[in-house]
Amino acid sequence: MEAVANISQVKEVWVMKIGTFTVVAIAAVAFLAAPMTSWAGGTVEGKVSFAGKVPAPKEFLFSKFPNPKFCVKNKNKDAKGEKRFLNEVEVGKDGGLKNAVVAVMGINDEKFQADFKGQDITSELCEFLPYTGVVTANQSSFRVMNKDADPDDPKSVKGVLHNPHSFEVKGTANTTIFNIALPEKDKGLDKPIKLRKAADGSVFKLICDQHEFMQFWALPVTSPHYAVVGEDGKFSIKDVPAGKYKVVAWHPAINKGVPIEQELEVKDGASAAAKFDFK
């Protein structure tokens, strides 16, 4: 018994020693890292504008799709409630291109990519929200939640059937990633996604196979240095490590979905201006 007690005492001392070493090591790293992170990196800021003629929304006759009496509750429609509008291009009063995605390219942040879970996409009143976002090429979780049920339709009391179908899109090529029916309200899907050609410029598309006007589009990114712009078109991407970069602005329905690029240099503690003018 005594021998056992002695061994455990020795162990405790050993653990304490390791513990002390660890604490000292962490403290030393923190001491070195803290002053650096407080000023390292710069900001990329600017605006995405659209100066061209804003294309008319795409039109879909409610009557040609399932659940016309429910889907008409969506606000994007004509005065008579016959046509659903898909406003692909929305421009703010100062010319900002809403929903454009800006990303600093060439930063391979592996921790960000491993942890990235994206955002929950919702199906609400027969619309995927939001309209644009970002994904990673090898994303462990992509989620879509069905928020729709129609109390006035016996077939849809438990849920309006949506069928999120995702694709990797490159040029005119579309490759299915997943295709899953969501028949019940407040139930969703959670799937990993892989984009094999993200490095070659592919993008992600989500469309409902029941209601074609339900769409979500995303640009693959490799670091947290991106922004999805609102209707003022402005963005401010902070804490970008100093260096020379290609920065892109992308909108799925403008310039045939091809991003426009700008080269710039980010300096520590400074702001680098980026301006993207789509026509």
Ligand SMILES: [Cu+2]
């Ligand atoms: Cu649908």
